Every structure is written in structure tokens, then in C-alpha cells.
Amino acid sequence: MVATAGSLEMRSVTKRYSVDGSPLVALDDVSLAVEPGEFLAIVGASGCGKSTILRLFAGLDAKHDGAVLHDGAPIVGPSLQRGLVFQEPRLFPWLPVERNVLAALRNSHLDAHARRSAVRDHIALVGLQGFERAYPHQLSGGMAQRVAIARGLVNRPDVLLLDEPLGALDALTRAHLQDELQRIWVRERTTMVLVTHDVDEAVYLADRVVVMSPRPGRIRDIVPVTLPRPRDRGDEALLRLRAHLLRTLAGTPQHAGLALHRAA
């Protein structure tokens, strides 16, 4: 199936917050287009507006200048066609795993039978069979985040927005979940926008990597990653791209100290 739905676009978007009465420009005239079925990564220092971009695409924040579009139509609020996985799992602590995933289907058009099988399929997709009845507090961080990913996918959205979903995990679990994300993306061809502070993660997974700089939040560079999949983490070309991205990031104010450190 050729992906036809799931394009996202920002046209000259400026987003201001007011902090203690004084204005703060979180995004300054940002324009960005995401192709249907594309895997886009966004990297940048903290505070450069990465989460803000995802929240605007998700429809959680309607007050901004410029246009935010999903398949050409303005985004005015959340939609089941756009899933968002937050940095923290944000599971309902009072529901076991399967009912947390089911909770995403409350307003779906599926009948009860189809809902049950969708939940079963997506729990399997993230490899959590056997934990359907577990409560969130019984899960490890990685497992909870996988439930959150299953919840984000269960409506089979055109778009999945991921806000540093693997940031808090240990290296081994993270590598494992990166492979799972890639497998899911290859299978479902959902448009994915992944915010990460891990450059390795970005080049390993993405078709293009957006580099942002803070104060005010701007897009500094967009780097295509054309290597075929499955990718090898040790691949020469991948490592060159990684070095290039790190240099670009180091040029942004927040990373100046890091660049000095690396040169030393």
C-alpha cells in the first residue's frame, strides 16, 4: 500500500508563551513539511521548541501565528488520526495494561470485537503479551513506554508524534525499542515525527533529521539520511552523518561549551 495520507506542514509558525508576564518566543517563523509515511527526527538543545512543534501538530495548542496543516487541512484540535506519545508514559494508573490501550478506543468507530482484537494486536506489536493484566506501577519504565506507544498506535493514526519517548531508558532497552519502532514503521508506514536528544537515534531511524537552535526556537538545518534499511549502527556513512550533525548542533549557542570540550 502506498501511503497517501499523513502529510504534515507548518507554514511560518510563530508560537509565543508568556512567562511571568514577559513574552517568550518558543518558535520563530518555523516552516516544515513532513511527507506521508516519512520518518522525521528533530534534534536540538532543550528549550528550542521541539515539544512545542509536536504539541502544535497534535492539536493541543491552537493559539499560534501561521498555519499548521494535516493533509492540507488546518489543525484545530486533537484528532485520532494523530497519535502523540509523551516523554513520560502518562498511563492511567488505575487501569491494567490492556485497558489503558483500550482507553484510546473510546471514541473509535470499531465495534467491541474489533476493539478487543486491535488491543491484542498492538500489545503484541510492542511485545507485551503476558502483561495485559499488569497495572502501570508494576511495569518497568521501558514497558510503560511501550504501552504508551501501543496506545498511540491503536487507532492506526496517519501520524505518530513521539516526544523523546526513549529518553529516560537505559542504553540496552533504548536500542531494543529503537529496533521495535523501526519494525513498526516498516510494517505500518505511519508518518512518524520523533523528537530526540540522541543524535545516534536520529540518524539510525530517520529519513531526515531536523536540527533546531534555541532562543528563539528556529530550524537551523535539515539533514537527509538516505542509507537503506535495515541500518547498521556502526556503518561508516552513518557515523559521518552523526559527526556532521554533532558539529551543526555544536554551532548552536547551547552546545558551544560541548564543542570546546570535544576539541580539547
Next chain:
Amino acid sequence: MTATRQRRLDWRGLVPVVVLLAAWEAISRSGLTDTRIVPPLEGLVGLLGTEVAEKSLLGNLAASIVRDLSGFALGASLGVVGGILLGLSPLASALLRPSFDVFRQIALFAWIPLIAMWFGIGEASKIVFVALAAFTPTLINTVEGTRSASATLVEVGALLRYRRSQMLLAIYLPAALPSILTGVHLALIQSWLATIGAEYFMTAGPGIGTLIIEGRDRFQMGQTVLGMILIGAVGFLLNRIARAAENRLLRWRTA
């Protein structure tokens, strides 16, 4: 784990009871006091027998418990509904909260004359009084709980396009449940105290409180003491039931 520990009775808890009973018996038999004031224990047991058999002790007990549970159900459900309203609607809170905060400062027993004027000294008054006792703790804790629903989970609801009713049932209520149950538990204890109080001050009709006053008036301390023991036992049981229900409903925190 906690459940099994709770189910097993720790017999050490009975030590003070045994000591008290022994002291009572010793004083009663010493001949230093009037047996009408400190009646011997076997008399009390015998009294329990005759009260049950002849004077419908069980009827009095049942009357008190029904009264308690009716008033409790009425007051606690109004408290939960009102608490959700005040917790979720800034307008309702702005309009009603100040009055409520004055209202709750009025000691419960100060309401009795007014209630008696409006509802008589029959069953209705007593139930209203009990309901009043259950209402306040339930409302306060429900407001607290509803407000404590985390903004991050509410945002998840928005993302999943929950309607208002779904937000209420699937997010605000479960998030508030621990607080609501704390309030309901307090209300259950307060209701039982208020039930006895109501019977004491509005003495028409059967009830354990009536039994106690009768005992005093007829100078039968045995009957009074028996009534007191029953009040304690029922309160203890209600507390136990409430705690078990709480543990069951909040299993997701510990399971």
C-alpha cells in the same frame, strides 16, 4: 500481603479488654460499690439474653443501623455530587464555597433545634441529621480529589478526544477515587456517631441511643453499658468494612 495480615486477628489487642473486664468484676464483687452502678458481668450476659429474647434488642439495633445507613447514603451521595461540581466548576466554587466554609463551622449539634422544628422529632429528622454529618467530610474530600486529577492525564483525555462525560467518568472520577473513599470512610464514622446523637437528643422511636437513655432513667446501668458496647462493636465493624472496601477499590495502587 496486606490483605492476609488484616484478615488475621492479633489477639494481643484483646489484652486491655480482658484487664478491664477483670477489674470491673473485681470492683463489682468487692462489695464497695452498689451493684446497680457497677453491675456484675454475669448479670450483663444474662441481661443480653433477656434483652435479645424479650425486649427486642435486635429491633433497636436494626433501627439504629437502618437509620445510620439511610442518612449516610443520602449525605455521602450529595457530598460526592456536590464535591464534583465544586471541584470541576470554578463558577460553582466561586458561588458556593465561601458559604459552605461558614456552614461547616457550625457544630453539628447546633443544627438539632432547627432540624427538629422543620422535620419533627421523628425518623425524618434523625436521618437528616445523620445525612448532614456524612455530607461535610465527603464533600471536602471529593473537591480535593477532583482538583488533584493531574493536568497531564487530562491532556491525554483531550488527545483521545474524550467528551466531557468521558473526562468525568474515565479521568476525574478515578483520579479522585482515593480522596472520595477517604471522605466516605470518614462520613461512615461520623454518621454512626450522629445516629446515636440523634437518638439521644430526639428520643422518639427505637434505637440503641434510646436504649441507653432508658437504662439511665430506670437506673439500669447494665442496659446502658450493653448499649455502649454495641455502639462500639458496630462502629468497629463499619470501620472494618469501609477499610476492606477501600482496599478492594484501590487495588491498582498495591496489586
